[in-house]
Amino acid sequence: MAPPAVTASGPSAAVPSGRPRSAPRLRAPRRRHSADRPRRSVLLTLLTSLVLLYSLVPLVWLAFSATKTQEGLSRSFGLWFDGDFALWDNIGRTFTYDDGVFTRWLLNTVLYVGLGAGGATFLAVLGGYALAKFDFPGRRAVFAVVIGAVAVPGTALAVPTFLMFSRMGLTNTPWAVIVPSLVSPFGLYLMWVFATEAVPAELMEAARIDGAGEVRTFFTVALPLLAPGIVTVLLFTMVATWNNYFLPLVMLKDPDWYPLTLGLGSWNAQAATAGGEAVFNLVVTGSLLTIVPLIAAFLLLQKYWRSGLAAGSVKE
Template sequence: MSTADATTTARRSKPLGNAARAARGDGPSGRRDAGRKPTTTIIVTAILAIVAIYFLVPVYWVVVNATKSTEELFGSSGFWFGENFQLFENLKAVLTANGGIFPRWGLNSLLYSGVGSVLATYFSVAAGYALAKYRFAGRRIVYGLVLGGVLVPGTAVALPLFFLFSSIGITNTYWSVLIPSLVSPFGLFLASIYASAAVPDEMLEAGRLDGVGELGLFHRLSLPQLVPAIVTILLFQFVAIWNNYMLPLVMLADEKLYPITLGLDNWRAQTDRLPEFYQLTVGGALLSVIPLAILILVLQRFWRGGLTEGSIKG
């Protein structure tokens, strides 16, 4: 064996140092939970459990009480089932009440949320990409306006939008709810932050050298890198539009244009003189949760790569 080979063998057989063991994950210093106190783990787990209970208890209450009659709704515990299981009868009553208006409300909500979230996501990602990857005059001003838009609640602009749309004659139409849904300052802000980290400038320069146009750079090269951000913005915008109450309340007068949120509130307002509307409202609330649950289950796999993966790229 040559001297060089012997030296190489000796180096390979030499015990690893602490730094090398840490890099490989061997030993106490390389464990992922190194330095984490058991007390911290318990506190974090307890906080997450409390938050989960906070969000799940209302859903559980709706599921349980959707199986009861109106009498059992007030004559039994709200957190346990009644003697008679009437879920399917209650859901049938929801779908057929007022001439079958609830399915119409559901389709309206799908229209507002589906079209609004898809277009708002596209516009937000395109604008966020432009803010992150292009340098132009007034860029900082535009960015400041976007941040200001994030801080303005939607309820604050509902009435001014009503006066604006009333002057051009589109109130009490689908457009009066759809057009404001196409704007998402939060989505634009999130897309710009993610694009600045996830889309390398070198990739764009290489694309330009290969003759790819700016639209091609965005659609063919950048969008695949932005999938986690796209899914996040899409879901947030869909949920925000689906749960929106103030804007349809201000804009719409025709019951046939109502989304589910406004329709359920219309039923709830009739409970003083017609108690059976309590059960219709509870059953309708249960049905309104199902599309959101399906959307989350379908889209969750896109998050497994991690929304923050762009932040750890060198």
């Protein structure tokens, strides 16, 4: 009786003896058609170049102007050096002018950013994590309130906030700037969205099964996963607090509690007062010194910031 025939069914099928096994056929790479290649848009390149110029020209002007004397600002071209290079002299005079009040303003700004932006980030992390991972009555109402608060500009709340703080006797104190800075609706919303995708529910359940409480689960499991979002919110709140001008203008009248923005504004305005001294070179130099910490923070935290913005953009 003849043996049954062997049927070839794939690369591993049996082949007759004596014949060499043929190598598996590789799939030819797909040729990219010209339609698949990204097109170069002249209009988009032009618009991007204009935005780049709009962003960089003020910084370049600031850097060149900080190297000039008071007279050099008016007699030279704004985007080039003057004959006298006075950058180091301007920096020294900025820190010593008016009994060194610039240093006091710098420390005040660091205080407002440290307590205000740091506290706002911490509260946003706690609130965003709770809204993303816990179900409780009124959750939809909280979502509506947060979205509505994001749409309200901060300047619209400055006067009502001043009236409320004046009744409590907190105006012209650091708390009048720190306490309103603790509220960041956009930071809360951003952490809410980020925590929804960044912290898996299965990981939290595993921690609870191992006996970890909610506080321990948050600090040991969820917090490391939320690091990119935390850095992103911290950058936004830090920049907002560092550049805040209108709220301190409404709340403070004592120059000893001014932040850098309000202090440099007072230096710039004293040239228009009777007998006031024009110190535009110090204003420009102080402005350059003001943006250096922000640039350094963005460069150091750039990778966390970019990953935080992209989180949740792709759903698997």
